[in-house]
Amino acid sequence: VLFERAAIVGVGLIGGSLGGAAKRAGLIGEIVGVGRGAANLAEARRRGFVDRTTSDLAAIGAVDLVVLAVPVLSTAAVARELRPHLRPGAVVSDAGSVKGAIVAALEEICLPECPVVGAHPIAGSEQSGAAAGRADLFVDSVCVLTPTPRTDAAALERVAALWRGVGARVERMDPAAHDRALAYTSHLVHAIAFALAKTVGDAGDEVVGLAGPSLRDATRVAASRGELWRDIFDANRAALLAAVDTFTARLLDLRAAVARGDDAALLALLDTARRARERLEGGR
Amino acid sequence: VLFERAAIVGVGLIGGSLGGAAKRAGLIGEIVGVGRGAANLAEARRRGFVDRTTSDLAAIGAVDLVVLAVPVLSTAAVARELRPHLRPGAVVSDAGSVKGAIVAALEEICLPECPVVGAHPIAGSEQSGAAAGRADLFVDSVCVLTPTPRTDAAALERVAALWRGVGARVERMDPAAHDRALAYTSHLVHAIAFALAKTVGDAGDEVVGLAGPSLRDATRVAASRGELWRDIFDANRAALLAAVDTFTARLLDLRAAVARGDDAALLALLDTARRARERLEGGR
Numbered sequence: 001v002l003f004e005r006a007a008i009v010g011v012g013l014i015g016g017s018l019g020g021a022a023k024r025a026g027l028i029g030e031i032v033g034v035g036r037g038a039a040n041l042a043e044a045r046r047r048g049f050v051d052r053t054t055s056d057l058a059a060i061g062a063v064d065l066v067v068l069a070v071p072v073l074s075t076a077a078v079a080r081e082l083r084p085h086l087r088p089g090a091v092v093s094d095a096g097s098v099k100g101a102i103v104a105a106l107e108e109i110c111l112p113e114c115p116v117v118g119a120h121p122i123a124g125s126e127q128s129g130a131a132a133g134r135a136d137l138f139v140d141s142v143c144v145l146t147p148t149p150r151t152d153a154a155a156l157e158r159v160a161a162l163w164r165g166v167g168a169r170v171e172r173m174d175p176a177a178h179d180r181a182l183a184y185t186s187h188l189v190h191a192i193a194f195a196l197a198k199t200v201g202d203a204g205d206e207v208v209g210l211a212g213p214s215l216r217d218a219t220r221v222a223a224s225r226g227e228l229w230r231d232i233f234d235a236n237r238a239a240l241l242a243a244v245d246t247f248t249a250r251l252l253d254l255r256a257a258v259a260r261g262d263d264a265a266l267l268a269l270l271d272t273a274r275r276a277r278e279r280l281e282g283g284r
Numbered sequence: 285v286l287f288e289r290a291a292i293v294g295v296g297l298i299g300g301s302l303g304g305a306a307k308r309a310g311l312i313g314e315i316v317g318v319g320r321g322a323a324n325l326a327e328a329r330r331r332g333f334v335d336r337t338t339s340d341l342a343a344i345g346a347v348d349l350v351v352l353a354v355p356v357l358s359t360a361a362v363a364r365e366l367r368p369h370l371r372p373g374a375v376v377s378d379a380g381s382v383k384g385a386i387v388a389a390l391e392e393i394c395l396p397e398c399p400v401v402g403a404h405p406i407a408g409s410e411q412s413g414a415a416a417g418r419a420d421l422f423v424d425s426v427c428v429l430t431p432t433p434r435t436d437a438a439a440l441e442r443v444a445a446l447w448r449g450v451g452a453r454v455e456r457m458d459p460a461a462h463d464r465a466l467a468y469t470s471h472l473v474h475a476i477a478f479a480l481a482k483t484v485g486d487a488g489d490e491v492v493g494l495a496g497p498s499l500r501d502a503t504r505v506a507a508s509r510g511e512l513w514r515d516i517f518d519a520n521r522a523a524l525l526a527a528v529d530t531f532t533a534r535l536l537d538l539r540a541a542v543a544r545g546d547d548a549a550l551l552a553l554l555d556t557a558r559r560a561r562e563r564l565e566g567g568r
Contacts, residue, residue: 122496142494173490181491184484189502192476194557195535199527200468201560202534206457207465210426211564212406217501218473222561226554233542233550243483244539248532250486251479255528258517266517270510273478276485277506280495 002027002162003091006065009034009078011044011053013124014095015069016133019049021166024135028162032060044130061085065162067119068094068106073231076105088113091155095121097182098235099146099175107150115155118146118175120182121168126223139167146175183239188247190221190229191240197222286311286445287375290349293318293362295328295337297408298379299353300417303333305450308419312446316344328414345369349446351403352378352390357515360389372397375439379405381466382519383430383459391434399439402430402459404466405452410507423451430459467523472531474505474513475524481506 006022008015011033022028033050034057035041041053054060057078066082068075075094086092092110096102096118103118110116123141125132143163147156160170173181197219200207233240250269257266290306292299295317306312317334318341319325325337338344341362350366352359359378370376376394380386380402387402394400407425409416427447431440444454457465481503484491517524534553541550 122494125497142496144494171493177490181487181494184487184491185494185496185499188483189480189498191535191538192480193498193502193561194554195538196473196476196531197561197564198553198557199472199531199534201556201563203465203468203527203530206461207468208560208563209455210406210428210465210469212426212469213409214473214477214505215469216564217504218477219561219564220501221498222557223565224558226551226558229554230547230551234545234547237542237545241539241543243487244535246487247480247483248535250483251476251528251532254475254479255525258521259525261518261521263514263518267510267514269482270478270513272485273482273506274508274510276492277477277481277503279485279492280481280500280503281507 001029002158002165003065004029005032005063006067007032007034007060007063008050008067008069009082010068010070011035011041011050011130012069013128013132014121015067016044016047016049016130017135017137018067018069018095018121018166019044020047020133020135021138022162023048025165027165028065032063034060040130044133047130047133049130049133057082058085061087063090065091065093068092071228071231072096072098072102072235075102076109079106079109083109086114090114091117091158093117093119093159095119097186097232099178101235103146103148103175107148111150115152117151117155117159119159119163120144120146120178121163126221128225128228136167138163141168142171143168144171144173144178146173146178148175179236179239183236183243187232187236187240188243190224191233191244192247193219193222194229285313286442286449287349288313289316289347290314290351291316291318291344291347292334292351292353293366294352294354295319295325295334295414296353297412297416298405299351300328300331300333300414301419301421302351302353302379302405302450303328304331304417304419305422306446307332309449311449312349316347318344324414328417331414331417333414333417341366342369345371347374349375349377352376355512355515356380356382356386356519359386360393363390363393367393370398374398375401375442377401377403377443379403381470381516383462385519387430387432387459391432395434399436401435401439401443403443403447404428404430404462405447410505412509412512420451422447425452426455427452428455428457428462430457430462432459463520463523467520467527471516471520471524472527474508475517475528476531477503477506478513
């Protein structure tokens with residue numbers, strides 16, 4: 001096993017799935033699920049994602065790994081509460097969609113006694129909770145680890161082995177580079193989906209009644225929990241605003257070409273976009 | 285049978301699938317596939333979507349239905365070329381994504397001898413050509429018919445029966461109302477997908493490499509043929525521009541809430557969007 005005993009704080013879609021996948025692969029001896037919602041904890045235990053559960057952070061002292069799989073804006077607060085109970089050498093990791101500010105906060109709270117490894121498994125869906133968890137959620141996904149100059153090399157390798165062991169391809173990136181990339185590949189995509197769903201909803205029943213597959217695909221992630229995405233948008237504000245501005249400029253380029261009837265410019269833009277789309281498929 | 289002999293001009297994804305579906309359901313006695321691309325015509329015949337094919341519009345005189353399944357901006361020109369060869373009473377219909385200008389042009393060209401019924405089957409994908417056709421493409425889809433004060437009631441009912449016969453739910457709408465609705469549910473969605481694919485492509489390989497399912501879903505239709513969408517955008521210019529402007533305003537509302545850290549306004553916007561998204565699913 002990679003870790004004798006681990007605590008997963010927050011056994012929702014990501015935390016629950018990680019527990020289930022790690023147990024199935026025999027990577028962790030015992031997993032304690034920690035959370036505040038009794039029903040969700042019970043569901044995680046019932047599904048075999050964790051061995052036991054508790055709502056008491058103080059009860060998880062003797063672990064050699066803590067994974068904070070809580071909403072991004074709660075991560076630092078939970079770490080601060082946990083910190084006095086951790087034994088030296090326990091690895092602290094997370095699963096958040098934003099890394100810069102969070103990794104910096106975790107290092108401030110946990111170093112030097114407890115090594116910190118920032119992690120972002122790029123998986124999941126618009127669903128949430130242990131009920132939506134799956135032990136195969138990370139198979140063929142990408143997990144980005146975000147080491148800093150202060151990251152312990154051995155801890156980094158152990159966390160990398162954990163994610164590889166549950167089926168993910170592990171990439172390493174600087175936290176700021178991760179946040180910039182995710183602003184485009186995920187946070188912007190969600191912002192657009194929310195704005196598009198609202199736009200179509202406001203346009204009235206006659207419009208809503210004609211929704212087809214392209215609109216449903218384009219707005220699928222707008223079914224996600226608002227609190228979760230409010231936090232992510234806040235936590236990655238600067239990079240998200242830059243991505244929104246770049247996208248808006250491209251959409252207005254297209255608008256301008258349509259408005260002035262410039263078919264050559266419009267077709268050039270659509271063809272460039274089509275080639276870019278092919279590269280996104282190639283990235284699988 | 286509903287029609288003894290029909291010509292489908294343009295046996296691509298939509299025209300080919302309509303032929304295959306109508307033949308399977310026994311709705312049309314004989315179907316002539318008309319087009320310019322020999323390979324695509326051969327593919328449509330090979331797959332049994334049509335009984336015979338020709339590239340000569342003059343060869344299709346004795347039909348009682350013509351379906352123009354060609355790019356929207358070609359529809360009027362093809363109708364003008366066809367018109368001298370049609371016998372009185374032959375029903376002229378189409379399958380275009382834009383209706384206002386096209387139905388007006390068809391009525392101008394064909395009435396009063398040949399009744400005109402505007403139709404838009406909302407189906408298809410980012411693929412094209414007879415090779416992508418499927419006889420079940422319209423099952424559980426919506427087909428919008430767009431009658432005008434000049435529409436012949438009997439012809440309208442026969443075309444409605446054809447689309448119902450291939451599995452579609454038939455809705456009737458004013459052409460302008462159709463174009464406004466489709467500007468939101470489809471044309472805006474494609475404009476966003478093209479702009480988003482280009483934005484992410486321009487952001488560099490590090491960003492492209494982290495593309496996940498949400499980005500791939502959101503940009504799926506950006507793999508569509510540029511020529512097709514250039515024409516649709518042009519043909520529905522005014523309604524598309526209005527939809528782009530409304531969407532841009534909503535995205536900038538979201539941007540402003542993030543920029544000023546207004547968590548209450550942001551959450552309210554996300555929650556409204558989530559409820560709107562639920563209505564889109566309900567429309568199935």
